[in-house]
Amino acid sequence: MTDPAPLLLESVELTYPDGGRRLTALDGVSLAVAAGELVAVAGPSGSGKSSLLAVAATLLRPDSGRVVVAGRDTAGLGGRDRARLRREHVGIVFQQANLLASLTAVEQLLAVEHLRGGSVREGRRRAEELLESVGLGADQRHRRPHQLSGGERQRVNIARALYGGPSVLLVDEPTSALDRERGERVMRLLASVTRRHRTATVLVTHDRPLLDHADRVLTMTDGRLGEGS
Numbered sequence: 643m644t645d646p647a648p649l650l651l652e653s654v655e656l657t658y659p660d661g662g663r664r665l666t667a668l669d670g671v672s673l674a675v676a677a678g679e680l681v682a683v684a685g686p687s688g689s690g691k692s693s694l695l696a697v698a699a700t701l702l703r704p705d706s707g708r709v710v711v712a713g714r715d716t717a718g719l720g721g722r723d724r725a726r727l728r729r730e731h732v733g734i735v736f737q738q739a740n741l742l743a744s745l746t747a748v749e750q751l752l753a754v755e756h757l758r759g760g761s762v763r764e765g766r767r768r769a770e771e772l773l774e775s776v777g778l779g780a781d782q783r784h785r786r787p788h789q790l791s792g793g794e795r796q797r798v799n800i801a802r803a804l805y806g807g808p809s810v811l812l813v814d815e816p817t818s819a820l821d822r823e824r825g826e827r828v829m830r831l832l833a834s835v836t837r838r839h840r841t842a843t844v845l846v847t848h849d850r851p852l853l854d855h856a857d858r859v860l861t862m863t864d865g866r867l868g869e870g871s
C-alpha cells in the first residue's frame with residue numbers, strides 16, 4: 643500500500659472580500675503531493691499562487707474544500723491546534739530570508755528549538771548538522787545575517803524550515819533575490835532536501851528555468867490549477 647500524501651487539497655475554494663463582492667483567489671483547486679516529491683507552481687502575478695501556499699500552510703481557511711496535512715483534516719481544528727500542526731509538520735520558506743538580525747545562523751535554528759520547548763544542547767548539534775547539510779561551513783554557521791551573502795541567508799532559511807522535521811515544505815519565490823547562478827544552486831538544494839528529508843514540497847516561482855528541477859510542474863491561472871508549464 644502506498645503512504646497517504648503528506649499534503650492533500652481537495653476542491654479548495656478561497657475568496658477575499660472585494661468591495662461589496664468576493665474575489666475568487668482559488669477556484670476548485672485539488673492537489674496531492676507525495677513524500678519526497680517537489681511540485682513547482684508557475685503562473686502570472688495575481689493568479690493565486692501565494693493564496694495556495696497560505697491555505698496549504700493552514701494560515702488561511704478555505705471557504706470550502708478539504709485541506710489535509712500529515713494525515714489530519716484541518717477543517718475542524720481551532721487556532722491553537724492549527725498552530726501546533728504547523729509547528730510540527732510544516733516548514734515555510736519565504737521570498738526574503740526573514741532572519742533575526744542579532745542572531746547567528748546556529749541561533750536562528752535554536753530559536754525554533756526554544757519555541758518548541760526542547761533541549762538547547764541537543765538542538766545545537768542538530769542545528770550544526772542541518773546547516774552543514776545545506777552547505778554552510780563552520781565559520782559561516784556562527785555569522786549573523788549581515789555577514790552572509792544572499793544565497794547563504796537563503797540556505798539558513800531553508801535549514802530553519804527543516805529544523806522541526808516537517809513532512810510538508812512550502813516555498814515562496816526562494817530565488818527572487820538571487821542572481822541566476824545562485825538561484826540555480828538554491829533550487830538544486832531544495833530538490834535534494836526534498837529527497838533526503840522526504841518532504842512533500844510545493845514551490846512557487848516565476849523563474850521558468852528553475853522548473854526543470856521539479857518532479858512536476860503545475861500552472862495557476864485565475865485561481866485554477868492545471869498540468870504543465
Ligand SMILES: Nc1ncnc2c1ncn2[C@@H]1O[C@H](COP(=O)(O)OP(=O)(O)OP(=O)(O)O)[C@@H](O)[C@H]1O
Pocket residue numbers: 658659665666667685686687688689690691692693694
Ligand atoms: N488579503 C487579500 N485581500 C483581498 N484580495 C487579495 C488578498 N490577497 C490576495 N488577494 C487577491 O487574490 C488574487 C490572488 O492573489 P495571490 O497573492 O494569491 O497571487 P499570486 O499568484 O501569488 O501573485 P504574485 O505572483 O504577484 O505574488 C489576486 O487577485 C489578489 O489581488
